[in-house]
Amino acid sequence: MSASPRHHTGKKSPGETASPQITQEMIDLYDEYTHLTLDRRRFFDHLTRVAGGTAAACALLPILENNYAEAAMVAPDDSRVATETITFPGAHGELTGYLARPAGEMGKLPAVLVIHENRGLNPHIEDVTRRMALEGFVALGVDFLSPAGGTPADEDKAREMIGQLDSAQTIENAVAAVDYLAGHPATTGKVGAVGFCWGGAMANQVAVNSPQVAATVAYYGRQPSTDQVAKIKAPMMLHYAGLDERINAGIPDFKSALDASGVSYEMFTYDNANHAFNNDTNAARYDEKAAEVAWNRTVTFFKDQLR
Structure with missing residues (x-):
């Protein structure tokens, strides 16, 4: 059950002026x-x-900038998805999350932890969580800013708050979220994790630190240190943007460490795509083709690994 991708055609309506050119x-x-x-x-x-x-x-x-007024790929009130805001125990206090699953009785399902960008749990990540649920998973988007009072509406404030989080405690909270999903009565106990940008780096850290996680997918995420890679046991999928020089600088050492440690992984680089190419609320960086291919690969990977 796939959501239809949003199309940014760039075409003008009659009487509409041309959009400024982004370089x-x-x-x-x-x-x-x-x-x-x-x-x-x-x-x-x-x-x-x-x-x-x-x-x-x-x-x-x-x-x-991101425009969350854009229509979601899967509307918050879509009857195919059951959603709720939940709280659950983290490693360091209570965490808030957005839980989504296919509507109706479907028995136990595998689970996917959805880890947000450096803007917190915003409408875009809630949409991604619903999309994952429509693919046949119990999906949980965790607000990793819960210890700081939750994600604010102001993106600049959210970025500032993300930067102030204790890294070690945040990783422990991510591991706790995996454990929560593994023990949730609606799941089979098989849990994957997918993250974007800041969340991609966090998904990599889940791979390093969670004995429970069964598969991880990182979109353009900062790589773990080479000495951490030997701790990775679960299969990984890694998506990179061809134009993302900042993140891509870490690929060679990461790949060498993965190979040396015998980690099972798939790595894809999308030519001419920018960092955050999956974020369809950002007209400048969203790449519809790359996003759709990466999403289909991600869903297939989870369906294979979380059976």
């Missing part, structure tokens, strides 16, 4: 802002320079 330099600049060193004021100053003026930068900004 790779602008996308790289936005990536630096969201992941590295630029604050919002410096980012906008740089964007103004690259775009050729303040008016152009203002027009480009909504295209570069």
Whole structure:
């Protein structure tokens, strides 16, 4: 049961003006802002320079940023999916999550932990969680900002809060989420984990640290250190964006360590795709073809590994 992908055609309606042109330099600049060193004021100053003026930068900004007003691929009230907001014990206090499963009696199902980007548990990740449920899984999107009071609506604030999380405790909370799903009465006990961006790095850490996880998928996630790779036991699937120089710099050492440790893995790089290519709420970076191919590979991988 697959959700239909959203189409960004780029075509104009009658009377509509052409959209500002996004360049790779602008996308790289936005990536630096969201992941590295630029604050919002410096980012906008740089964007103004690259775009050729303040008016152009203002027009480009909504295209570069996520737009959660876009219709979800699977609507929150879709009758095919049963959803609920839950709380459960983490390793360091209570965690909140968005639990989704196919509607109706289907017996016990394998489970998938969905790990959000560095913006927290937002409408896009809830949509991804529903999509995973429609594929025949009990899917749980955990709010890893629960210890800090939960994901705020302000993306900049969410990124700031993500940066302040204790890394070791967050990994332990992710492992606890896998354990929770393994023991959930609606699941078979077989659990996979998939993460995007910050969540991709966290999915890699789940592979390193969770004895319970049966398969992991990381989308453009920072790689674990080479000495951690020997701890990985479950099969992995790794998706990378061809234009993502920041994350891709770690691939050679990671691949060598995976090979040396005999880890079962599949690795895919999507040419001409940008970091966050799966995020369909981001018009500048979403790559429909790469996202659809990667999603189909991910679902097939989980169905094979979590049987």
